[in-house]
Amino acid sequence: MFKRINSSALAVVGAAAIAVLPSISAAQQSLTVASWGGAYTNSQVEAYHKPYTAKTGTKITSVDWGGTLGEISAQVKSGNVKWDVVDLEAAEALKGCEEGLLEKIDASKLPPGADGVPAAKDFIPGMILPCAIGVIVYSNVVAFDKAKYGANGPKVLEDFFNVAKFPGKRGLKKDPSVTLEWALLADGVAVGDVYKVLGTPAGVDRAFKKLDTIKSSIVWWTAGAQPPQLLASGEVVMTHTWHGRIVDANVKEKKDFALVWDGQVQIPDLYAIIKGTKNLEAAQDFVRFASSSQPLADQAKYIPYAPTRNSSLALIPASNPNRAYLPNAGHPGRSMSTNSQFWMENGDDLNKKFSAWLAK
Amino acid sequence: MDSTASLTQRLRKAERRGQMRAYALIAPLFIFVLLSFLLPLGTVLFNSLYDPVVPQGLPRTAQALAQWNGPRDQIPPEPVYAALAQDLKEAVQAQSHGAIANRLNIEESGLRTIFMRAARRVSAQEEGPWAPFFEAADPAWAQPGIWGTIRNLASPTHSLFYLSALDSKRNQDGSVGPQPEDQRIHVTIYLRTLGVAFTVTLMCILLGFPLAYLLAHLRDKTANLLLILVLLPFWTSLLVRTTAWMVMLQKEGVLNSFLQFLHVISEPLNLVHNRFGVVVAMTHILLPFMVLPMYSVMRQIPVSYVRAARSLGAGPFTAFIRVYLPQCIPGLGAGALLVFILALGYYITPALLGGSTDQMISYFVADNMGRSLNWGLASALAAILLGAVLLLYAVYDRLVGANNLKLG
Numbered sequence: 101m102f103k104r105i106n107s108s109a110l111a112v113v114g115a116a117a118i119a120v121l122p123s124i125s126a127a128q129q130s131l132t133v134a135s136w137g138g139a140y141t142n143s144q145v146e147a148y149h150k151p152y153t154a155k156t157g158t159k160i161t162s163v164d165w166g167g168t169l170g171e172i173s174a175q176v177k178s179g180n181v182k183w184d185v186v187d188l189e190a191a192e193a194l195k196g197c198e199e200g201l202l203e204k205i206d207a208s209k210l211p212p213g214a215d216g217v218p219a220a221k222d223f224i225p226g227m228i229l230p231c232a233i234g235v236i237v238y239s240n241v242v243a244f245d246k247a248k249y250g251a252n253g254p255k256v257l258e259d260f261f262n263v264a265k266f267p268g269k270r271g272l273k274k275d276p277s278v279t280l281e282w283a284l285l286a287d288g289v290a291v292g293d294v295y296k297v298l299g300t301p302a303g304v305d306r307a308f309k310k311l312d313t314i315k316s317s318i319v320w321w322t323a324g325a326q327p328p329q330l331l332a333s334g335e336v337v338m339t340h341t342w343h344g345r346i347v348d349a350n351v352k353e354k355k356d357f358a359l360v361w362d363g364q365v366q367i368p369d370l371y372a373i374i375k376g377t378k379n380l381e382a383a384q385d386f387v388r389f390a391s392s393s394q395p396l397a398d399q400a401k402y403i404p405y406a407p408t409r410n411s412s413l414a415l416i417p418a419s420n421p422n423r424a425y426l427p428n429a430g431h432p433g434r435s436m437s438t439n440s441q442f443w444m445e446n447g448d449d450l451n452k453k454f455s456a457w458l459a460k
Numbered sequence: 461m462d463s464t465a466s467l468t469q470r471l472r473k474a475e476r477r478g479q480m481r482a483y484a485l486i487a488p489l490f491i492f493v494l495l496s497f498l499l500p501l502g503t504v505l506f507n508s509l510y511d512p513v514v515p516q517g518l519p520r521t522a523q524a525l526a527q528w529n530g531p532r533d534q535i536p537p538e539p540v541y542a543a544l545a546q547d548l549k550e551a552v553q554a555q556s557h558g559a560i561a562n563r564l565n566i567e568e569s570g571l572r573t574i575f576m577r578a579a580r581r582v583s584a585q586e587e588g589p590w591a592p593f594f595e596a597a598d599p600a601w602a603q604p605g606i607w608g609t610i611r612n613l614a615s616p617t618h619s620l621f622y623l624s625a626l627d628s629k630r631n632q633d634g635s636v637g638p639q640p641e642d643q644r645i646h647v648t649i650y651l652r653t654l655g656v657a658f659t660v661t662l663m664c665i666l667l668g669f670p671l672a673y674l675l676a677h678l679r680d681k682t683a684n685l686l687l688i689l690v691l692l693p694f695w696t697s698l699l700v701r702t703t704a705w706m707v708m709l710q711k712e713g714v715l716n717s718f719l720q721f722l723h724v725i726s727e728p729l730n731l732v733h734n735r736f737g738v739v740v741a742m743t744h745i746l747l748p749f750m751v752l753p754m755y756s757v758m759r760q761i762p763v764s765y766v767r768a769a770r771s772l773g774a775g776p777f778t779a780f781i782r783v784y785l786p787q788c789i790p791g792l793g794a795g796a797l798l799v800f801i802l803a804l805g806y807y808i809t810p811a812l813l814g815g816s817t818d819q820m821i822s823y824f825v826a827d828n829m830g831r832s833l834n835w836g837l838a839s840a841l842a843a844i845l846l847g848a849v850l851l852l853y854a855v856y857d858r859l860v861g862a863n864n865l866k867l868g
Contacts, residue, residue: 170830198558199833269711269733274816319733320816334712335732445576448562448832449569452643455827458816459645 137164143402190440197231213411257363271339362433508839541590608632668750676758757791
């Protein structure tokens with residue numbers, strides 16, 4: 101709250117300064133970047149924003165948003181674009197591109213990796229989209245409080261769905277993505293078949309049937325900061341979480357939360373530029389800078405999310421304690437990546453069904 | 461004669477000047493109401509009826525379909541396919557095909573893929589015949605169903621959003637019928653919204669009436685002090701009060717710990733993420749809206765009336781029911797109406813303290829705005845809620861009389 105007041109006050113002061121001193125305004129550019137808040141935004145401020153401001157003098161303001169395209173659509177349709185760059189997920193990036201809410205990104209202008217490999221080959225597959233460039237890969241995992249369970253905590257994804265063995269409430273993000281994948285994985289569908297099964301009406305029914313078995317035990321969360329709080333307050337015995345939030349809570353708040361890596365669903369976050377921004381060139385320059393090798397590697401200092409460039413992975417020193425928590429650090433159990441194309445095509449239908457299922 | 465006429469004229473002039481001054485004085489208020497209330501409200505109503513995506517994106521197709529105007533169980537002739545091909549080419553050029561596909565998909569699940577498949581191929585082909593081209597892209601194009609959906613959407617103004625908000629839809633054959641079973645939720649949600657608002661109003665009356673009575677019958681000094689205690693939470697942010705209830709009611713929260721400490725319960729109770737938490741918090745938040753109008757009305761009821769009733773032989777109960785209560789009705793009515801209408805639109809409290817089956821209609825308005833980008837449906841849901849409130853007010857006016865309202 102205070103941060104927001106500060107930033108809007110800054111914006112007012114900034115706007116006044118620009119109005120009064122038109123000669124300086126050309127040099128004093130500023131960008132507004134919308135991201136998910138908390139430890140994640142903080143890691144971006146440290147690894148992208150500060151070095152970029154130091155290099156170019158462009159001021160960067162951070163705002164939090166909820167990741168739904170409606171917020172972007174409202175700005176574009178009203179012709180009052182307030183943000184320049186947004187951090188979003190791949191399904192939203194694809195849909196936003198199709199709906200004409202995001203600027204196209206010229207992939208040929210992305211800088212090569214620190215080791216000289218061209219960008220097209222340096223990025224891991226699926227990170228260069230028509231309107232967005234991947235910056236990190238995070239993982240959706242189950243977390244629990246070790247203080248409660250000791251050595252007898254949940255070990256596999258099936259335990260999340262086993263209310264008899266692990267009684268108590270579970271936290272889940274109020275979103276069909278990850279929720280439906282997990283239901284199928286826990287119901288015995290192989291990692292490689294999840295989207296094939298989910299693409300059929302029978303598969304969707306199967307997922308919801310599995311979810312029915314724990315429906316009354318679910319506490320639904322909507323913001324990434326909630327899972328650590330739900331665990332800490334004892335409201336839930338285990339929860340779906342973005343893995344970085346839990347590692348952050350363990351470090352900063354001295355919690356003893358543990359992660360179940362089995363069944364992890366990896367999802368990329370991408371940077372995109374909002375259509376109609378007045379600072380298009382600066383925004384493009386910033387996105388190119390942020391998605392280059394060194395800033396991506398630096399980000400791992402602040403949060404254990406994996407960089408999207410192979411060359412960045414090589415730049416993370418072995419001494420960095422976050423290395424062990426990167427989603428691809430060789431964790432035990434099943435691991436899968438989200439299928440953004442699938443979610444773009446079926447997201448609306450599945451969301452409708454999910455809303456109706458929730459409300460019943 | 462002459463002087464009378466000029467006097468009338470001057471009088472009229474002065475009157476007009478006075479009127480102009482009065483208008484000038486209310487102009488800021490008028491502009492404020494126009495910009496902050498009527499304009500957004502108008503936009504919502506407009507959005508719920510106006511939907512130009514398909515007629516603007518596929519203008520030739522809409523026209524060709526209207527010209528053909530064949531029965532709904534037949535597929536259209538070649539010129540319609542050709543018109544669609546032309547429209548599609550332009551849409552791909554203008555990058556508007558995604559928005560059209562999403563609009564079709566809102567009406568009928570699965571149309572998005574079918575439409576995009578044709579859009580992806582259309583630029584590669586120069587000349588017709590187009591019917592076989594579309595059929596090769598997806599066999600659904602050779603079925604009448606998809607054409608029915610396009611015809612339903614071909615006019616820029618339609619009632620599809622309202623149908624959808626009431627769990628109905630216009631079928632591909634043009635008839636109106638219910639939504640598929642697994643997508644019928646809105647009527648349930650409206651009833652739930654009314655139910656929660658009704659429960660909260662009832663709780664507020666039960667708690668607020670004795671409180672207002674007490675306040676109205678205490679000495680001024682004590683009453684003022686207690687009134688501040690009522691108003692203090694009223695001045696606190698809604699979000700703060702909601703999260704405070706979360707702290708109070710959660711598993712290891714204040715209330716559960718206290719009850720466990722007293723050995724009243726052995727296992728913590730589920731007090732939050734269910735209907736109980738929602739009703740408790742909403743009652744607390746809305747209570748001042750009930751107490752304040754009742755308090756101001758009760759203060760003005762002369763004590764002598766009840767005394768007179770008692771001295772004429774009425775028992776305390778009869779005196780209360782027949783003499784005191786009827787005089788409280790204006791305050792009670794105003795408070796109840798205020799609480800009920802405010803409760804109908806609650807969003808953040810059910811979102812934080814409720815479970816998935818405690819969400820009210822505003823949650824679905826927000827969901828359609830933000831996630832599904834279905835602003836038309838969101839507008840229709842909001843407009844129906846507004847209609848319900850106006851209806852309620854009209855019923856109140858009939859039963860109690862709106863002139864009787866006393867807000868403080």
